[in-house]
Amino acid sequence: LNNAIKTSKYNIFTFLPLNLFEQFRRLANAYFLFLFCLQLIPQISSLSWFTTMVPLILVLAITAVKDASDDINRHNSDKQVNNRKVEVLLDGELRNEKWMTVQVGDIIKLENNQFVTADLLLLSSSEPLNLVYVETPPNNRLDKFKGALTVNQNTFSLDNDKLLLRGCTLRNTEWCFGLVIFGGPDTKLMQNSGKTTFKRTSIDHLMNVLVLSIFGFLASMCSALAIGNAVWEVKDGSTFTVFLPREKGANAALTSFLTFWSYVIVLNTVVPISLYVSVEIIRLGNSFFINWDRKMYYPKNDTPAQARTTTLNEELGQIKYIFSDKTGTLTQNIMAFNKCSINGKAYGKYFSCIFSFLQKTQRVDFSWNQLADPKFIFHDFSLVETVREGNQEANAFFRLLALCHTVMPEEKKEGELFYQAQSPDEGALVTAARNFGFVFRSRTPETITVVEMGQHVTYELLAVLDFNNVRKRMSVIVRGPDGKITLYCKGADTILYERLESSCAKLMNITTRHLNEYAGDGLRTLVLAYKDLDERYMKEWKQRHHLASIAMDGREEQLDELYEEIEKDLVLLGATAVEDKLQDGVPQTIEQLAKADIKIWVLTGDKQETAENIGYSCNMLREEMKEIFVVQRNRLSSRAVLACFGWRRKRLCRMRQTACMCQTVICCRVTPLQKAQVVQLVKKYKQAITLAIGDGANDVSMIKAAHIGVGISGQEGMQAVLSSDFSFGQFRYLQRLLLVHGRWSYLRMCKFLQYFFYKNFTFTFVHFWYAFFCGFSAQTVYDEWFITLYNLVYTALPVLGLSIFDQDVNDRWSFQYPQLYAPGQLNQYFNKKAFVRCMMHSCYSSIILFFIPWAAMYDTVRDDGKDIADYQSFALLAQTCLIIVVSAQLCLDTHYWTAVNQFFVWGSLAAYFAVTFTMYSNGMFLIFTSIFPFIGTARNSLNQPNVWLTILLASLLCILPVVAFRFIVIQLRPTINDKVRENMRKNQSIDWAFLNCCRSPAHNQGFFKFPPSGRSAERSFLLTCHPVRQEDTHSNEKYMHVHAHAETDGNTHTVCLYIHTHIA
């Protein structure tokens, strides 16, 4: 078993067959292959082979090129990874070997900053006590490993702590040795990668339904024409056999059967082959715009927004429910130890972040403690005094904080301590202990060294009872220097209160009161408790613990039971309260999203009070909200978690109706799994588009469950980002993602689909009308080359330009009128009804496009008496009318004319004429005689005034009703878009001359230029509030009062701006 990996799908020889096979599994491609086969039957073939083959080959080629380049990248990365060098211990000496030759059972040596080669069992390392620091790999299901090591008949347990997983990077460790236990495809990394579930958007589903119904429609059209053919063959065709004998053995019935298939070929363009490819291109384009957006770039940690899934964009414009995590998503996840309650006495004053800089003088001075962290801020002197006095409980309180955690200290220089904490809460607590004189200095697997008020004390670490989401607590068992064994436990109040000694009841009441206060301030609380243990009991427990920890079956259950047994009858010490600051712009964002009629549910593991308070502080709950339902959940023991699921779900089903009517729902104390269940519930019962946003591993299930998952790359690693569809640095970018990018993407996609179907149906229906004149013989109206190139060349780019660049209103107005978002939620821009409307519109256009040229031409001649009512001239006229009408329709649909759009539209029209004249030229005919029989048609008919007058009339008749209809709708029942556009048009006359900027509280005054076209650097203002117009009575000028968010490089200020404008 070697360590080589293979993530590529193809090699040179298998690429073509495999890739083609995969592509033909798509319905549209298979359909066109089928058409091609039909065309090879001469009795049926109504079009030359190239009319379907050229588009099919082009579509296949584009997809194949994309697949090939993806696979080449995979090949390269495989090759690079497989050829990395690593030192392997062979025959007693270290040899440089390639990664792929490493075998299971080899012992390898890793050095600092190297990637871990395979899943390794750690043997030794350069660091004291064989600690190894790793940067973790991107995966969240790597946390389980069970194994046993037998050396000389002694069995040792192996678990996750003793493993180095492939994909990690060695950090801060000079070297280490490891035994390869899984290699290559067997590593956890490879086992966990790959199987991603594809999310599909509602437009995708709609598109599939439409394509299927188009197939049905095609079949019925062809049947009608086949019946027409049968009738014609009986009535007229049989008398025409003098001039055109039937094929051998053919009668009217057989002819009409063949005609059915011929028409399937002729009318194939109703099923648009390029639809799927175009949709992919549009989504890719819009994803790039998200990646490129500077206003979603977070300078502090250099994070641009990222569209990790490029196939979901338009769904961003249809979100109805947002499920948000709290910690790290709404808040910064930068924790500050703010208050505590020790033995019934509360310490610490709350200062919100806004005022903290004004209160500098009141900060507690920690200079007496040389190891203190200078960044730590606390506002209560009495606590320091209490600790320094040697208060037993206070000392035990901070000792617990210094001992009971999983933080790693890093001390590069003597006295310069730096903590590496898995969660910011822990870091904050350990830092607090450090500043209050209980400095956690170093740890080994067996000991923890703490500097207690200047004295080095080493504790023997007997056991660590891990934290997890079910237990919601963590304990350590240590033996102090005096030989006393103590269990220190910290955890959620509900969990710990069930495990307290009965004598603590009074203290519990006081502490609960404090806890409620803290939660009311929006602080995160933990309860601390301890318990002294008996030496003998401990020894016996340790024995059982060892047995349980090497058990191969039910190891976790056994361990849980052991933990449960020892963590009881605890003595309450007190509680901590940690502040988690709100991120910038969260309240404004939530207000905006609420205005856009997006319901926001916050799912948090916090207490109800904490969550409710956060709800108020970030504008989700407001005073005017009269009816706030509080659904209290029973206090449940942790053992009842499973039972509580069933209860919860039943309850939720009843609850959902109530909940879904609410503007805001806050679910507290939910586990990660429950988060996903809530999302699924809403998805299932409300049939609404959901978005989940979170930053941590506990949000992954929710992110995956929702239609769209958004990850915030923040403090808690990358798990959420890696399983998300979109990611960025701050919660407030969500409003830009939805209200601007999402709305545009949805709008563009809908416009695209509507126009795309319109142009294809119009194109196709003209054939239908012609059938009544050509004896239903499956004769096409247009030149075969026109049929081939219509979708690929003549109309491809303009519609792509429309669906990549179009904006109905710009981003500023999108923010100012979040109501613009509502049509997307209601699916208003493109749905089945719109599709039917689009078909009827096409039907009208095709009638005009066929019958006007017919009536104008059937009995007329050129100005020199020669033929112009011939088939070839008519084909040219019909296709020219068509191309001009669909271009004009595109112009009507375009709201945002950039130079690119102009270029595409005019370029495509020019290309049409250029290509047509080329194909109808003498040279092409003489070289490819039978392929280009239309020689001279363009020259002979496009110089005729009556041809151009026909084109003009057909275009007018197609366009005028559309313009009139749209105008009436705007006048009588303007949509929100029309209103905002009208408003925008009026306001363009305002001279956005200067912004008088005042920055609270120092009243820094400055001038910011704010031009409306705005290409200057000062443009990065994010208006987050409605402007409030204020009349200045002294002059004729009016003022606008705007709250704005100004982002300059690296800094974010919340400023209020007075826009000094002249209002026309």
Next chain:
Amino acid sequence: MGKDDTRAGPLVRRPDNSAFKQQRLPAWSPMLTASTVLPFFYLTALICMLLGVLLLLTVQSTQEIKVDYTEAGTCNICLQKRKNVTNGALPCSCTVVFSVEKAFRGNVFFYYGLRNFHQNLRRYMDSRDDAQTVGRAGNLKNPSTYCEPFRKDKNGLPIAPCGAVANSIFNDSFSLVYHGSTGGFVPVPLLRNGVTWYTDKNIKFRNPQKENLTLAQVFEGTAPPPYWQKPAYALDPSDSTNNGFINDDLIVWMREAAFPNFKKLYGVLFRANKPFTKGLPVGNYSIHINYNFPVQHFQGRKEVVLTTLTWFGGQNHFLAIAYLVTSSVTLLIAVGLTVVWWKFGRNGKNMEK
């Protein structure tokens, strides 16, 4: 992104501040406002009105006479004769008389017309070989399979020109006679050449060439289409340059009509001599027809059309009337839109939120 790797600094991954990437490309956002839409409609109505009037006057200035000769006059006999297949090869000629009430001024064009003849059937249209008629030697002797069932004759000889289109060529011929005011009969001279598109006559259709061989020799080893009475190289005995594939009547016929009712140019009045220098004078005319083409099978009709032309072509009233109708409808709509705008849109009440 590759180029980001080369940059360094704290803001390495910051996106470029280009108008394109930030979706701020300068753009024009037109709106359907009253000040653009209403003038547009009124202007359109006006333009259509002017065009319609112009076209109507133009079309009115042309003159046209259609004579359906399927069973008119003595042609009834020929129609009956052609009904019987066995008489197919027997010659039959007949005469139809008509009168011109108002003189035709200018160039007069003589067309033959067919009704209910489907030149636009898919299999019919495909049944030709452009490579043969452009004079490729190989295709002359080995026509394309598209020509089936008129590719080879019973003896296996290749048909030239092959295919159903060429085979079904319209083979009636006409001569027009003017009943002069003095009582004498004056034949009306018709120019029979120059009735084809230039590109057809000179590029699309060419005779196969072989050194030192006459056209008849080149065509040796081929058979004429079964319905033809003469081989291709002997179509026009009077003009040797009008034979083979470049025969004008053949070329005109080979330009298939888009619709089942069509007319094709037969000749143009030769105006060099009196009394035709100004066109066709008033009086009676008769057409002598060599009645060959059978139409009774498909309930078809045959007709002769005499017409004068303008820059706009022949006498087709449709566009003129269509423009006038469009103009009035547009005007109506414009008035309607104005009313709607005046009553609802003008004060902007609907536009308020």
